[in-house]
Every structure is written in C-alpha cells, then in structure tokens.
C-alpha cells in the first residue's frame with residue numbers, strides 16, 4: 238500500500254522536526270511500514286489535500302487523514318501482520334493519556350527553550366509566519382521567550398519523572414520492545430534534536446539511556462535523521 242505523509246521541513250528540506258510527524262515516522266519504522274515523506278512548509282497549506290490544515294497528513298489509497306494519534310490507530314488496524322505497538326481498545330485508550338501527558342507536560346516544558354531555534358531552522362518564507370503566530374501565542378518576542386533556558390532545565394527533568402519511574406521496569410515504555418508510548422515520548426526529543434543543541438538530559442539520566450535506545454531502534458532511522466545544527 239502506497240503511503241505518503243506531508244512532513245514539516247526546515248530551510249533544509251531534509252530536516253524534519255515536527256513532533257507529531259515523528260510519532261508517525263517512528264510508528265512506521267517500528268512496524269516496518271514503508272512511508273514516503275513529502276517535505277512541507279508552514280506556508281504551504283494549499284498543498285495539503287482539501288480540508289486538511291496540519292501535518293502529519295497521511296495520503297493513502299482510500300483518501301487522506303490528519304491527527305497523528307488517529308493515523309497511528311489506522312496503521313495498527315490496516316497492518317495487522319506487523320508488530321503491534323498499540324494493542325487493543327484498552328491499550329489505545331491508555332495511550333491517549335500518554336499522548337496528552339507528552340503534549341501538556343513534556344512538549345510544554347520544552348517549547349520555550351527551543352522556539353527561537355525552530356525559527357532559525359525555518360525557510361525564510363516560513364520565518365515571518367512562525368514569528369508572528371508564535372509571538373502572538375506567547376505574548377513576547379521569540380528571543381525573550383527562549384532567553385534563560387539554562388534556568389529551566391530542571392523543570393524539563395521534573396516533567397519527565399513519570400517516564401523515569403516507568404523505565405525502572407524495562408528498557409522501553411512498551412516493555413522489552415518499543416511501543417507507541419515510546420514514540421509519543423520520543424517525538425518531542427526528535428523535535429528538539431532536529432533543530433537545536435539544547436539538551437535537558439544528563440548522561441546519567443535513565444531517560445538519556447532510553448533515548449539512546451530509541452535513536453538506535455528500527456535500524457537507527459532517528460539517529461540518521463538530518464539536523465539543522
């Protein structure tokens with residue numbers, strides 16, 4: 238089945254940094270599903286299939302869909318012969334909490350520390366849009382928002398404590414093998430890694446070791462991914 242995904246790109250089209258797209262890139266890699274990614278920029282809304290406004294947008298033989306979590310559920314259903322990474326309806330319901338936690342706590346703790354770095358990695362046509370929309374959201378300049386991030390490292394580490402506790406039980410959140418829970422938490426780390434040198438993790442942190450395992454998972458697709466820095 239031919240699958241194409243519109244994937245947020247930086248000035249260098251090889252740099253793909255959307256955490257939501259990384260959820261799907263990792264899910265496909267873990268399941269062994271071939272995925273063609275199409276570089277897409279914030280200012281290219283008109284290129285998305287009609288009715289779709291954000292990436293990832295997946296184009297498949299039956300149509301198109303957005304919303305990363307829904308795409309992952311669809312992949313799990315459509316490719317039953319590949320390794321399961323979500324489980325049954327109960328597993329999927331629980332994964333929604335993991336997704337919400339990574340967005341509300343982890344990505345929220347990270348974004349202020351990399352927002353100017355994101356802007357720096359963007360193509361010129363995207364920079365104006367990103368600055369205007371994000372400065373409106375934060376009520377301050379990108380420079381002001383990102384300033385002083387060294388003092389916010391501890392807040393990021395604290396936000397990660399639930400995963401640190403869960404990883405006492407096994408090498409991955411999924412147990413012996415990575416699951417979509419791992420994709421959900423790994424995605425914001427790929428967001429940061431793709432466009433920034435900011436790293437809140439110390440090598441002694443269990444999350445650091447887990448991140449190394451995720452970088453190597455599925456043949457090391459994430460470690461091989463292009464970076465803007």
Ligand SMILES: N[C@@H](CCC(=O)N[C@@H](CS)C(=O)NCC(=O)O)C(=O)O
Nearest residue numbers: 245255256257291292293304305306
């Ligand atoms: N809930 C959506 C969020 C997707 C999303 O926000 N994607 C961003 C890129 S990281 C986007 O397309 N933004 C468009 C814009 O800011 O104009 C999902 O899980 O797919």
